[in-house]
Amino acid sequence: MSVPSYDKIMYPLLKLTEDRQEHTVKELLPELSAYFSLSEADLTLTLPSNKIPIFYHRAQWAKTYLSKAKLI
Secondary structure, eight states, X not given: OOOOOHHHHHHHHHHHTTTXXXXXXXXXXXXXXXXXXXXXXXXXXXXXXXXXXXXXXXXXXXXXXXXXXXXX
16 A cells, blocks of 8 residues: 555544544554554655655644644
8 A cells, every 4th residue: 555645644643632632643653554554665655855754744744734623
């Protein structure tokens, strides 16, 4: 499977934060990657501009948009 877009990450991220506790994206990555059945290769893909993992980057944007919508 390829790395999901940020909008596809939003719902599972929202479900993982139902407990209303503060979570970092980094601590939620294992559960999110399991949800999407991502391979190790998918998780190591990086942005060409700054070498940030693409999945982490997209999960961070998903969290940003959910936060701005005051959902988390």
